[in-house]
Amino acid sequence: MDATRERLAGRRERGSEAPSISEDRGLALLCPGDLNIYSVGISTAGVGEARMARADPRRRVIATTVDPHGGAVARSFVAGEGLSGQIDVRIEDVRRTLPHPDEAFDFVYSRLALHYLTPVDLDRALRELRRVLRDERRLFCVVRSVAGMGVDSHTVRYDAASHATIGVRPDGSTVRAERYLQTNASIVGHVERAGFVVESVADYDEVLFADFERRLAPGPDHVIEVVAHRPG
Ligand SMILES: C[S@@+](CC[C@H](N)C(=O)[O-])C[C@H]1O[C@@H](n2cnc3c(N)ncnc32)[C@H](O)[C@@H]1O
Structure with missing residues (x-):
């Protein structure tokens, strides 16, 4: 158990100790020279x-x-961990031009x-994220997959008017997810269109x-993980 997880042990009963497969996989990709993280x-x-x-301790994270509300919760957790000098929690919208240099x-x-x-x-x-990333450095992204909807994949469509992904179950009933859920091919397409080189895809x-509090959902979902880098 690393030090942060140990410090959370008092909150274990509330679920905050729960591990995450994708979080572990993302953190495992960090290299010693990765000192500035977005x-x-x-x-x-x-x-x-x-x-x-x-x-x-040299690492700086802008989160x-x-x-x-989520920002305030995170800021308070970070302060309690004594990490405010390293982790800067900010309200920033990734849909906008990011207030960071190339x-x-x-x-x-x-x-x-x-x-x-x-x-x-x-x-x-994704184009903005490529702009703020250094050459040859990595993007790690995890998104929810349409495969978690329990529908026939050929029935899945994204409805722009309601910003929902819609599919049909084998019994004919309709399922709506209020997000733009992805297939492996669709998220790879977005990442590549933004100018990244995809290294691996896993779901x-x-x-x-x-x-x-990291309380776990009642059942599993399905996620897609893409590791890519900005070419030099
Ligand atoms: C499910 S949570 C992410 C969980 C977190 N990354 C983790 O690993 O536990 C989704 C987060 O994305 C944030 N989010 C949604 N739209 C965003 C946007 N346009 N710009 C920045 N963050 C956004 C939400 O506010 C929320 O904090």
């Missing part, structure tokens, strides 16, 4: 970002959200945030967190 969409208290910071970051981490965007916003956001079941 994390898009902080919400489950900032535990992942705290683990990044603890692994190297963003569009949710002021090539400001060594690693972009985005776990379960980019499927909140429409296709047009997703393309724009797997993961029981996601249901709240800031």
Whole structure:
């Protein structure tokens, strides 16, 4: 157990100790030279970002959200961990021009945030993330997959008017997910269109967190993970 997880032991009964497959996989990709990290969409208290910071005291993490309440929860957790000097929790919208210079970051981490965007916003956001990433440095992104909807994949469509992904179950009933859920091909297409080189794509079941305390959802969802880099 790393130090951050140990410090959370007092909150174990509330679920905050719960591990995350995709968070672990993203953190495992960090290299010793990755000192400036941009994390898009902080919400489950900032535990992942705290683990990044603890692994190297020289590391600086800018962690963003569009949710002021989530930002306040994360800021308070970060302060309690004594990591405010390393982790800057900010309200920033990845759909907008980011207030950071070109090539400001060594690693972009985005776990379960980019499927909140429409296709047009997703393309724009990924172009911005490429702009702020240094050459040859990595983007790690995890999005929810249409495979978690329990529908026939050929029935799935994105409805722009309601910003929902809609599919039909084998029994004929309709399922709606209020996000732009992805297939492996669709998220790879977005990442490549933004100018990244995709290194790997993986999809797997993961029981996601249901709240800031990292309480687990009742059952598994299906996620897609893309690792890519900005070519030099
Ligand atoms: C499910 S949570 C992400 C979980 C977190 N990354 C983790 O690993 O536990 C989704 C987050 O994305 C954020 N988000 C949604 N739209 C966003 C946007 N346009 N810009 C920045 N963050 C956004 C939400 O505010 C929320 O913090």
